[in-house]
Amino acid sequence: MRRTGVVAWALPLVLLVGMVVLTALQLNSSSVVLLGSQPKSDSNLVWGTPREIRWDEYMISTPIAVGAVAKGLPTHTWIGLNDIDLEATSLAPMRSWVTAFKPQMWGLMVADPRREGSVERGFAWHWWLTLVAGILGVYALLMAIRARPLLAGTLALMVGLAPHMAWWSGVHASDSLGFVAGAGAAAVMGLRSVRVRASVAWGLLAAWLLLVGWFALYPPWLVSVGVVVVFVVAGVAFDRRVGWRRVTRVLAATALPVVVVVGVWLTQNSAAISAIGATIYPGQRRSVGGEGSWSDLLSAPSSIFLSFNPGALSLGHGAAGNRNNLSEASSMWVSAPVLALLVVLLALSIVRRARARRRGDGVVAPSTPKPDNERWRMTAAGGVAAMAVLLAWAMLPLPAALGLGVMTRVPGFRTYLAVGLAFAMLLHVMVGRVRLPRRVLWPVALGTVVASGLVTAVSTRDLMLRTSVGLAMSVVVAVVFACLVLTLLFGGRVAQRVGAGALIALTLVSYAVVVPLYRGLGPITSTPLARYLAAAATAEGPTRWVTLDPSAQPVLAASPQYAISGMTLYPDRALWNRLAPGQDSVWNNYNEYLWAQDPSLDAAFVVPLGLRGSAEMNVSLCSPEVEFLDINYVITSKRWPAALPCFSRVGAIDDLGTTLTIWRRTPRGGATPTAAAP
Template sequence: MSRLIQPTRFGLPSLFVSLWFPALLLIAFILLVAFAVSGSSTGVYWSYFGTGQDPSLLLGEPRPIRSDEWLVQSSWVASQYQQGFGVFNQTLPGGMDATVQNDLPTMDWSSIFRPHLLGLLALPFDQGMAVRWWLPAFVMVGACYSFAVSLLPKHPLSAALLSGALFLTPVIQWWFLPTTIWPVALAFLGMTGTVWMLRHPALWVRVGWAAAIAYVAVATAMSIYAPFIVPAALVVVFFLIGFSLSEARSQSVSFQTVLLRLLPLIAAGLGAGAVLSIWIVTRIETIQALLGTVYPGQRFEKTGTVGFEGLIGLMGGPFDQALLNQGVNGLGANQSEASSVLMIALFMVIPLVWLITQQWSESRVVDWLAVSIVTCTMVILAFMFLPGWDSLAHVMFLDRSSASRMRLGLAILGIVAIVVTSERLQSARVRILPWSVSWVASGAVILSVVVPWAYLRTAAPDTIALSPSWKIATLLLMICVVLFTRARLLAGSAAFLLAASIIGLGVNPLYVGVFRLNETAVGTAVQEIDLREPGTWVGIGSVVPTAVLVQAGVEAMNGVQTYPPEEMWDEIDPSGKYEGVWNRLANVGWEPGVGEPSVSTPVRDQIRITFDSCSSFGQKHVDYVLTDVPLDQECAVLIDDFTEGPSQHFIYRVTPG
């Protein structure tokens, strides 16, 4: 084993170290896809249509709060499947570009750069959805492992444990979507590639890493979800600068030589930019429509928006176990918004600062990589808590993110800080840290937990009660910080993984396939009716009628619009009276009313419209109504009703009064 893990002459991991863990990930990925197992929460629909135990649920429980996954994106993917993966989805009248946002499979050239969607184009639906679920996550875990062993080539087991801890980070688990995970994967891939390009002399190695980074960069950028891309990119930029300066000094080469070694990365970046430019130009009208919405439009976040309660949510990582038990009081608005990180990035600033000052005092040499990590951590915290520098934040693109989404950057920085600190401590140039540094770092852990505990004890005692293992998580966090500062990487990594498991394991279930509404009685009936006499549908009531219509692939005025389809809104609001209400990314739903449609937005991502089957709009533009409550309107004639499990659904035909 000693020979197997021996680094190469360039200080990089051996072939065995580089491949054993990714090989295990690949085997696990193949098995999960083959058996169509994912972490989807589409099992939420079982509570509407089933009784007893859901036979597809293997472990855990579906999470209703993850509606972006089970209600929105899964429904649109099913709709695309029904419609044959067209570039324009024809559910909403006028159609909606399926290649921009919602992360949908299409027969468009851009799907080449969406590898997690290719399974849906080639495999059965359930296996394709499993590919969509697992591929970004396995790439992220593999990239994190590769980063760790690139700097610590003799510690493959520790790297695997750290990668598992990253995977179980609450902010990743509660926001588990390709649009969340690809930026993290790109960050670790970019940092790993930087290490290899600056240390390995072979051109083909540098070109290979540059190509991989560029490909994942395009996949990430095509999500157009800047709030998660920005913090990940910020970490990469700081690491690139710091590592380049450090390598130039340690290898005694000029900065021009460093730039020469990075030329493949620069060329790949230009190539990725060219691909994205073509993609943007070929769907510029869609992107302009999206940017022209009231929400999200060109939304910018101000600096220093996090107050005391936001601080509690940020530092409340050990209490995030409460989120598993439906507890969010004092931590955030809901489970996803409340999800945080174990603030290892902040605690590891203490040993990093000591290392920086010690190296400077001994040899007057700046440890640029350590400085860059500390600086990046401070920039993210400053964006959250320090107001008054909006102009600079705008130049740095920070205002394209938000305070809660910036937590993703701290999750990445935590792993980076652990790896860099451990690499410095195992270097012959650095002596062991004094115990005082370890005690100060562990004291910071205690302080970071005492503050939220003192607040929650009076403001939200139920949250503490719903997080019974918070003391264990805190103790493990203290232990791992001390171990990391004592150069005990393996034991520290194990403690960190255990702490992350307490608060992140079990967020998402293990589920066989996805719950397909097209296979319910009402879903089948909708498709059969529309096949006999095609028409336009409206869904009234809960979210279920909307999901049924979207998954059925019929023309319907329901569903999440990424931008307002012109034809549909010309029919609903021909005068443009409500344009300020409906010109947004939002879920469009209907409720019974009298007269012509009235449009309102109870929250910024929801649109509610009144429907009267006898109105001019109803008579002219609507043929069928699907509802889960009886509809008492003269111009709506019941043609079928269904009772499945605890739910009842009614299908009406719109007729003249």
């Protein structure tokens, strides 16, 4: 036990030390390098390929987070065409009690924009803590269920560094996974604790971790991962014959703080939350069953090939689910034939155990575990039940009514993360506890491996455009993955260690080829435009800015200035009804607006673009109907010129591969304003 206890800390220590080193070196995996004028020659790009598909990270979430630090960590600030209540969002650090439940933001909270490298280190903390939390949360849950450090560590890395996590890096996948799984781990420890104080303390820790997952504010992953955790924790309680008194104690210690904190948050931020809930997207978005895709769910073996050949992805809907980019097509490490084998072995084990109990003679069949290792079947069954719920919702055309108002918040293509967690948990629980006679083992293993290759071949034909190399590589990776998982399941001690090492290597490679490694945040904090914006804010305080050149938008959002163009997280209905009346079907959404000057308009006209969450904002900036926006400055460029008769040219900057022109609103008296910054 003592040796297990020491070994159990190996993975957490390695990850935490690695996080500290990467943070100190100001390294992150953001694709912000793409915002520079020459990203391929940027010396701060240490490794890998920045991903254009991660535009919501480098164009929106990263600039907003950095901009909040530059603005002094306010709780309210103008982001787009609204004074945003940041407590009702999850993108930015702020000076608020809510930050107690956002540890990933703590590095940015203490960052000082005046100190060189401070913001970059704060952002690196934000990036790596999110990733590490995803791995350690899963590791803690697996260890709480069954203390096998090597197995738990291998599977935690397999989940936390899965292709789905790589292609969704920079958003809330790891937050939802790690902290909700960690809450499940704390709940399991509370159920295992005999002492009242210990069980209550574990329940309170579970509450804090669950609240951290809640404040990621992304229901699809929160709900789907929560389904797995609830079923698994219930299975643990059943297996361990936990009394109702202890269950109630842990449940109360977890639920009461969550209810109180969420209730206070809902009350304090009711206006913003109501505005978000009233939006068409995401507020009124509801899902029905059948929005997932088997080929996407089983796409992990194709990720390595697609990372080098992104153009091979087959886009579309229907059989392709919601696949319109590599992020949407990504998934977790899951093998359908291996999963089917695990379910069959679990069913056989339950039947054998039931027969042994009915005999009542205390004799246990040789192929079953020893009596002192019997408390696992309902835990495994809980994982299977959770997976059945998620897969049924993802793949079957179920009506919304069966979602019970909860699963309707989860599109089928957002269940893959939770399915991967359930698969890893099932494997962790069953390794070494199920046996097959040798004469049966090899045919079953061979059949499972062959089936894995065939299933991948079929799914890859739907996933990719016709490419024999991509198909062959995907099949090889799927076969290797199935062999490694079966080695963990049935192998001896040495074979299991070799299989674990090989599986970790496969996981690390599949993750590393997707994400870049970049030093600092130079393209949004250290460019000529960034310095100009900072100097202007120092000279006259933050003012309202609009850019007509989209490439300047993330730099503007990351500055101390108020970016009126670009992303609007949720609309101000009164403002929009005045600016673009009758167009609420377009502007009543979470939208990134590309602004364009159109002097023929009375005010504004919004045109939706093909990508959901983006629109073109055609506006007459000199119209009296637009004056109420109090826009002080406009940025144009040679690529995006505009006639602005009510603005005066006050500066020019060579940046972003073009010449940017800074325009300042002309005072009503007609005097030409002077530049506010050099």
